[in-house]
Each structure stands twice: as C-alpha cells, then as structure tokens.
Amino acid sequence: MAAKVITIESNILKKNDSIAGENRELFRKYRILAVNLLSSPGSGKTSLLVRTCGVLKKKLRVSVSVGDLQTAADAERIAGAGVPVVQINTGTACHLDANMVQQSLKSLPLEQTDILFIENVGNLVCPATFDVGEQLKVVLLSVAEGEEKPLKYPPIFQNADCVCINKTDLLPHVDFNLNQCRDNLKRICPHAPVFEFSCRTGEGLGAWHDWLLGKWSALAGVEC
Ligand code: MG
Ligand code: ZN
Numbered sequence: 001m002a003a004k005v006i007t008i009e010s011n012i013l014k015k016n017d018s019i020a021g022e023n024r025e026l027f028r029k030y031r032i033l034a035v036n037l038l039s040s041p042g043s044g045k046t047s048l049l050v051r052t053c054g055v056l057k058k059k060l061r062v063s064v065s066v067g068d069l070q071t072a073a074d075a076e077r078i079a080g081a082g083v084p085v086v087q088i089n090t091g092t093a094c095h096l097d098a099n100m101v102q103q104s105l106k107s108l109p110l111e112q113t114d115i116l117f118i119e120n121v122g123n124l125v126c127p128a129t130f131d132v133g134e135q136l137k138v139v140l141l142s143v144a145e146g147e148e149k150p151l152k153y154p155p156i157f158q159n160a161d162c163v164c165i166n167k168t169d170l171l172p173h174v175d176f177n178l179n180q181c182r183d184n185l186k187r188i189c190p191h192a193p194v195f196e197f198s199c200r201t202g203e204g205l206g207a208w209h210d211w212l213l214g215k216w217s218a219l220a221g222v223e224c
Contacts, residue, residue: 016130019098023105023133030110033216034118036132038156039140040149041122044166046074047199048140049117053081055209059224060216061112065104066119067096074119084108095127096120115216124149128156136215142167143174147181150188157188162195164208169198 027034037045046066053062064085066074075087086107088100101118108116118134120127139160141149144167150157157163163185171178178196185194193211197204217224 013129016098019102020131020133023098023102024135026102026105026110027116027133027135030113031220032110032113032116033136033212033219034116034132034134035136035138035212036118036120036127036134037138037140038120038124038127038160039122039142040124040145043122043140043142043145044199045119045122045140046077048164048166049078049119050081051199051202051205052209052212053078053083053117055205056115056212057081057083059213060114062115062117063108063110063113064117064119065096065101065108067100067121069093069121078119084113090121094121094123094125095130096132097130098132101132114220115212124153124156128153128159135219136161138162138164140164140166141181143170143176143178145176147177147184150181150184154188157185157192160189160192162193162208162211163189165194165196166199168196168204169201 039045049064056062062083064078064083065088066078066085067088067090068074069090072087075085078085086104088096088104090100118132137160139156195208197208213224
C-alpha cells in the first residue's frame, strides 16, 4: 500500500517537472528572472512584494503571480504598487504547482516583464517539492517566528538561493534569538546570503533590492 502511494506522488512530481520545464523555457524566451517566494503564513511575503515592486519598477518591468487558497486580497495589495499582478486561488491546495503558475502566465504581459515574482502559498513544507520553473527560490521568515525554523524545515532552506529575515523592527519586543538563527542558517544553507530587514519601516531592504538587480543583470547580461 505504501509503495502505491509513493508511485502516485512520483508521477505527480514527474508531470509537474515537465510543466516546470515549459515554464523555464518561457522565462528564457522572454528573458524573465522568475523568483519563487516561500514562507510560512504571516511572515510578510505580500508586504515584501509591495515594497520591492515599488522600488524595482523604477528600473525593471515587474510582474507578480500570487497564490492563496481563497480571496484576491494579496493581489489587490500588490496591484497598489502599480505592477501587473494575477491572483491564483488554489482552493484546497497548500502549494503552487507548475501548471497553476503556467495558467497565471496567460494573464501577465510576459513580453513586458523583466522580473516575475511568484508569491507561493504560505507553507514551508510542500512548496519545497514543487518546481514551478523559477530561477531563484527565496525563503522568508520573520522574527515573530522561531529561530529554529531552518532546523525544523531543512528541505526548503537547503534549496534557498537567499534567506530573508523580516520584521526586525520587532526584535526588542520578541524573544527571537537573531544570532542563533544566523547560526542555524549557516548550518543548513551555508551558501545562501541572508538579508535582514523590516518591511514595515523599510530599514535594511536596500541590500535585498541590490541582490535582485544583480541577479537580473547577470541573467540579462546588461547593467541596470
Ligand atoms: Mg501573502
Ligand atoms: Zn501542498
């Protein structure tokens, strides 16, 4: 019985990987840097995108796909930053898969997009398994959570191209041990750069924006 379940899952993932490959080809064709943003619910993915889109759109053409089980609340917030955005409602699914992202791309101006942010469903478990064709995986956590998150959910952190620590303005008010968190990240994902900032105040976001601009320049082969 157990073996049967494993077979079904591997078939699902095989199909997903094939569609992810199609997405990757689309991103290559349109020279789009696709960034998959992953975190628990409430870490500040949408707040980060509102801030980041507002800054990056001065230099690059930005689009966003955002996944949630229900509502268009996040897409509406991000639309306020003045960038094209499409909401994917996953119903009961606790992650985005490559097909959902592919469907959302039909509603976005790919020819006029340099960087695409994909806000995944808030979940640190299965989004780690579902490739959506992105070039970069960004994992976000906040100081309102525990510094042991990287140890508890290693697969998602091990595959991160960078890790962001949000809500640093709350540090004086919470028991979050920032040094311990940095040590945990060094153990689990030693090569991922770590950015620490507050999306509420904006403090510390510059280094994150510069990192993204650097990644886009490397992909496009031009300065920006
Ligand atoms: Mg959100
Ligand atoms: Zn899931």
